[in-house]
Amino acid sequence: MKIAVCIKQVPAKDAPLRIAESGTWIRETDIGFEMNEPDSFALEEGLRLKEKHGGEVVALSMGPERAKQVIKEALAKGAERGIHIADDKFFLLDPLGSAKSIAAALKKENFDLILTGLQSDDQGFGQTGVLLAELLGLPHATIIMQIELQGQRLKLKRELEAGWFQWVELPLPAVLTIQSGINKVRYASLKGIMAAKKKEIAVVTRESLGTADQPTQRVERIYVPQKAKKTEFIDGSPKEAAAKLIEKLRHEARVL
Amino acid sequence: MAVTKMKILVITEQREGKWNPVTSEILVAAQQIAAAQTGSRVTAAVLGKGVRRLAEELAAHQLAEILLLEHDLLERYTPDGFTLALRQAIAQSEPDLVLLPHTYQVRDYAPKLAASLGKGMIADCVGYRAEKERVVFIRQMFQGKTAADVSFAGAPPWFVSFQAGAFRGDQIARGSAAAPITPISIELKAEQIRTTPLELFREAKQAVDLTQAPILVAIGRGIKAPENIPMAKKLAELMGGELAASRPICDEGWLPMDRQIGSSGQTVAPKLYLALGISGAIQHVVGMKGSRTIVAINKDQNAPIFEVADYGIVGDIFELIPALSEALEKK
Secondary structure (H helix, E strand, O other): OOEEEEEEEOOOOOOOOOOOOOOOOOOOOOOOOEEEEHHHHHHHHHHHHHHHHHHHEEEEEOOOHHHHHHHHHHHHHOOOOEEEEEOHHHHHOOOOHHHHHHHHHHHHOOOOEEEEOOOOOHHHHHHHHHHHHHHOOOOOEEEEEEEEEEEOOEEEEEEEEEEEEEEEEEOEEEEEEOOOOOOOOOOOOOHHHHOOOOOOOOEEEEEOOOOOOOOOHHHHHHOOOOOOOOOOOOOOOOOOOOHHHHHHHHHHOOOO | OEEEEEEEEEEOEEEOEEOHHHHHHHHHHHHHHHHHOOOEEEEEEEOOOHHHHHHHHHOOEEOEEEEEEEEEEHHHHHHHHHHHHHHHHHHHHHEEEEEEOOOHHHHHOOOOOOOHHOOOEEEEEEEEEOOOEEEEEEEHHHHEEEEEEEEEEOOOOOOEEEEOOOOHHHHOEEEOOOOOEEEEEEOOOOHHHOOOEEEEEEEEOOOOOHHOOOOOEEEEEOOOOOOHHHHHHHHHHHHHEEEEOOOOOOOOOOOOOOHHOOOOOOOOOOOOOEEEEEOOOOOHHHHOOOEEEEEEEEEOOOHHHHHHOOOOEEEHHHHHHHHHHHHHHHH
């Protein structure tokens, strides 16, 4: 099976975010980046399918030079090769624009299966996988918790809301978005890290893909959200704060 | 995006003849946006098989029209079936704005529907701002750490989904007369649908019903290791509540799935919700923001959880959990 996994590099979970001068993105200096967590589950699922059924895994990421790091991580974990869509202005793209670039890069090869995480922890569009399916003319299913290959078809466990699930079937080739928690993500081995150095990362650009187009939407500004509630912060030592909180819950909020 | 007199189409959601409760919320969103732009009209679409009764239930609301999309192949949801059917309704009603609830089902087909028309979608919005001749939509980014104002470029239709809880369903306006129901004839063939939907099921043996618990003590990534869970459990017991968790804790298998709060788990509204080491990602907050009193303890003073908290302590949960237990044991 020829599998593509789309992975995104996002700010590290504990990175202190500050808004850039432009007001439409964050300041990228002084913060760490990591593989988008839902995508790391998609990568793991791709690797497991390859190990079980044979084939290759290609890791694709779009972003500035720094995004190469998550491709290297994927190669170290066992992906065969990488595709980097080098794009310093990726954050100005709308969901459809992003998906058009990725679809153009994927279209050149006939993948049997394209995997993405269900959404990114930065922009959080949650649309890329579904849009890729539409742009490539493929069937799709989202928020997948289990994949079973049955000949040229997939049997999939979709997560629905409030604890419900559904089995669905669809033919290959297809696009799936993977839910976090579907598997236990592996660590890269030292051997894997060494092997990754010899693996190929093809670099393409939006221009070379010919996908520059008009955005359907524009982020006008980003900002720290206004608080929905006025939070009363309680300070003091842990012991003092705990006593004050219990007091307030008993006599002010009257919920204890 | 310059608009006045907007035609708004709301896509309602039902499963097996039962409304998804977010349907009222999205109707309220449409009614409020329409009220801000004089001369606007709101139409609601109902899709499925044998759903005329549901369309009739909607007729009492203040709506210009209800579109009824019925077809045998719409009995069970498929992304292909819903996309093809809704494209026909959109072609016929020519809306400027298509509003949807941000459910798992909508996430599965709405971007495809919009893209199939060459249009974009602003997803998971939490609000909007009506300005002169335009509407700006507000959504969250960076897991709720920032908000973003987003506007449409280019020609309609524009697609928008709103997060559950962004509007209050009980504010729905009643109409002075019953809204007319217009059946739309849908052309759909079985071979156009590539996905085969199979059975729906619930997996978790519901050992505990958190929706009934008056007090919940919820743990997140900040708990760090399963060995630390007993101290939170003890605190929950001392408070007379149940232990709950955000998704990563259940993904790790540290607590069973029936303890999970959030969009993929339970939606709860206890009288007291104590969030320990939970950052407050959107997916978690939608499941608990209706709680009467929310307390958040987190080492990061900028954690989004504090936005919904009534009381907050910026500090180390490993110091505060024992301190709280001790304070409760004293009395």
